[in-house]
Amino acid sequence: xxxxxxxxxxxxxxxxxxxxxxxxxxxxxxxxxxxxxxxxxxxxxxxxxxxxxxxxxxxxxxxxxxxxxxxxxxxxxxxxxxxxxxxxxxxxxxxxxxxxxxxxxxxxxxxxxxxxxxxxxxxxxxxxxxxxxxxxxxxxxxxxxxxxxxxxxxxxxxxxxxx
Amino acid sequence: xxxxxxxxxxxxxxxxxxxxxxxxxxxxxxxxxxxxxxxxxxxxxxxxxxxxxxxxxxxxxxxxxxxxxxxxxxxxxxxxxxxxxxxxxxxxxxxxxxxxxxxxxxxxxxxxxxxxxxxxxxxxxxxxxxxxxxxxxxxxxxxxxxxxxxxxxxxxxxxxxxxxxxxxxxxxxxxxxxxxxxxxxxxxxxxxxxxxxxxxxxxxxxxxxxxxxxxxxxxxxxxxxxxxxxxxxxxxxxxxxxxxxxxxxxxxxxxxxxxxxxxxxxxxxxxxxxxxxxxxxxxxxxxxxxxxxxxxxxxxxxxxxxxxxxxxxxxxxxxxxxxxxxxxxxxxxxxxxxxxxxxxxxxxxxxxxxxxxxxxxxxxxxxxxxxxxxxxxxxxxxxxxxxxxxxxxxxxxxxxxxxxxxxxxxxxxxxxxxxxxx
Numbered sequence: 392x393x394x395x396x397x398x399x400x401x402x403x404x405x406x407x408x409x410x411x412x413x414x415x416x417x418x419x420x421x422x423x424x425x426x427x428x429x430x431x432x433x434x435x436x437x438x439x440x441x442x443x444x445x446x447x448x449x450x451x452x453x454x455x456x457x458x459x460x461x462x463x464x465x466x467x468x469x470x471x472x473x474x475x476x477x478x479x480x481x482x483x484x485x486x487x488x489x490x491x492x493x494x495x496x497x498x499x500x501x502x503x504x505x506x507x508x509x510x511x512x513x514x515x516x517x518x519x520x521x522x523x524x525x526x527x528x529x530x531x532x533x534x535x536x537x538x539x540x541x542x543x544x545x546x547x548x549x550x551x552x553x554x
Numbered sequence: 555x556x557x558x559x560x561x562x563x564x565x566x567x568x569x570x571x572x573x574x575x576x577x578x579x580x581x582x583x584x585x586x587x588x589x590x591x592x593x594x595x596x597x598x599x600x601x602x603x604x605x606x607x608x609x610x611x612x613x614x615x616x617x618x619x620x621x622x623x624x625x626x627x628x629x630x631x632x633x634x635x636x637x638x639x640x641x642x643x644x645x646x647x648x649x650x651x652x653x654x655x656x657x658x659x660x661x662x663x664x665x666x667x668x669x670x671x672x673x674x675x676x677x678x679x680x681x682x683x684x685x686x687x688x689x690x691x692x693x694x695x696x697x698x699x700x701x702x703x704x705x706x707x708x709x710x711x712x713x714x715x716x717x718x719x720x721x722x723x724x725x726x727x728x729x730x731x732x733x734x735x736x737x738x739x740x741x742x743x744x745x746x747x748x749x750x751x752x753x754x755x756x757x758x759x760x761x762x763x764x765x766x767x768x769x770x771x772x773x774x775x776x777x778x779x780x781x782x783x784x785x786x787x788x789x790x791x792x793x794x795x796x797x798x799x800x801x802x803x804x805x806x807x808x809x810x811x812x813x814x815x816x817x818x819x820x821x822x823x824x825x826x827x828x829x830x831x832x833x834x835x836x837x838x839x840x841x842x843x844x845x846x847x848x849x850x851x852x853x854x855x856x857x858x859x860x861x862x863x864x865x866x867x868x869x870x871x872x873x874x875x876x877x878x879x880x881x882x883x884x885x886x887x888x889x890x891x892x893x894x895x896x897x898x899x900x901x902x903x904x905x906x907x908x909x910x911x912x913x914x915x916x917x918x919x920x921x922x923x924x925x926x927x928x929x930x931x932x933x934x935x936x937x938x939x940x941x942x943x944x945x946x947x948x949x950x951x952x953x954x955x956x957x958x959x960x961x962x963x964x965x966x967x968x969x970x971x972x973x974x975x976x
Contacts, residue, residue, distance in 0.1 A: 392672065392673050393905050429671070429907060431908075431910060454797060455800070457938055458921065458936070458943075460923060462933070462934045474908075480797070480813050485912070487908075506800070508798060508800030519634075529574065534627035534630045535630065536627075548635075
């Protein structure tokens with residue numbers, strides 16, 4: 392069974408435990424927090440650095456953006472965690488980039504200039520969580536109708552919808 | 555020739571939205587820059603060649619496509635929201651509905667993520683059976699692809715033959731899981747039932763006959779000039795564009811990128827199996843057809859190895875607080891009855907954290923991202939399905955081609971709308 396004590400938490404600890412990891416090397420200056428848990432590496436970056444971090448990861452060999460999604464930690468703050476899964480086709484490794492956003496200011500830069508595939512994923516996060524992506528070429532609702540009230544995957548949105 | 559995988563980081567064009575497409579085209583109509591006029595055509599949502607509810611807004615100049623925008627959200631089921639209100643084990647039957655052509659792969663992807671969160675060890679026998687039924691599911695899904703793709707191009711016989719073979723597989727699934735399509739066979743910690751003893755002979759008979767059927771399909775299609783001309787050189791996608799747009803699975807390998815999750819990031823003991831990964835660097839509809847036809851043969855190889863190496867033992871992990879006891883135990887042992895009652899009414903807690911599983915589904919790479927907050931219900935379940943990203947590449951593949959080629963391209967990327975509209 393899983394032992395929570397096996398997780399390495401904190402930037403310092405992760406970077407000392409895995410100094411040879413390509414993502415750790417590339418993102419050493421940008422990371423604000425890191426976690427190595429269940430053989431998965433998560434690196435947190437500040438929201439203003441997301442494009443720089445995406446480019447650094449791409450140059451380090453993490454060349455395939457798998458998806459962009461979000462987790463809503465309502466009511467705690469910072470409320471939103473935007474998660475990017477980036478795969479390296481060469482290293483056969485996955486990197487999880489995370490950005491934490493406050494609930495009253497949920498906006499960050501779009502990474503469509505680095506990976507065009509972020510287009511649909513960011514629209515999905517915008518539609519279902521109400522997070523704004525600056526610089527996105529076509530930030531519109533993708534699943535819900537244009538005039539839909541609210542963002543269904545937020546935790547304060549009822550499962551049955553508003554009656 | 556395609557450059558090596560590690561050098562591919564190209565940036566492709568970004569899809570326009572439907573509104574942009576319509577606005578630009580209307581401007582063209584009012585003030586044509588060179589006297590040319592374009593027209594907007596709606597294909598779908600119930601077009602027979604889309605096999606589901608897919609609406610494509612296509613801008614055509616004569617018969618040539620100058621712009622294309624897919625409109626998704628027609629089927630929106632809210633499945634990710636619903637998952638947050640269920641116990642971990644209750645999510646399994648819901649994952650069947652995501653991609654109804656490969657339910658076993660969906661079950662497996664979800665269960666792998668939860669097992670990673672729990673840190674469960676899965677017995678060898680369960681691993682082999684998971685691989686066996688996953689590969690049979692791949693054959694089943696590819697049969698639907700081949701049948702409907704051929705039918706779109708006009709070859710109805712192949713459609714009927716493919717569904718004949720698929721019926722054999724569905725009978726096997728019915729005997730094993732009790733269900734033909736929505737199997738829910740893979741469970742957190744193992745499998746739901748021990749397969750009946752006589753099923754292995756039936757699977758062997760199927761695998762023995764199946765390669766001859768594949769040759770039969772190839773004989774019917776590859777000697778047909780209509781089929782060859784409609785496929786060759788149509789829907790080109792370069793390796794750079796495929797990576798930049800997030801395309802996975804057979805379309806990625808048909809563009810020359812040699813990546814298969816089963817071989818490169820093995821799960822469920824795939825590292826024990828010998829198989830080849832078919833790759834083509836042509837990148838058109840024909841290449842995708844060839845790659846999938848080869849995958850039929852590789853899947854048969856893997857199934858035979860799984861049958862030959864199938865070990866004896868339990869099909870569930872040794873974790874009575876997580877796995878439902880079988881009927882026999884439940885009726886004779888008080889402890890088992892208590893566990894059964896507790897699991898059904900209260901679920902099981904999962905240590906807090908996040909985990910991503912990744913499997914090679916018939917349509918491409920399928921990831922499940924599960925976040926736990928330590929309770930018996932998942933805090934967040936996100937499904938990364940291959941079709942969603944592949945749909946983004948549709949514009950790149952179709953631009954500059956004729957309207958009729960869209961039908962061939964949609965068939966070749968093999969999308970299931972259940973996985974796109976979550």
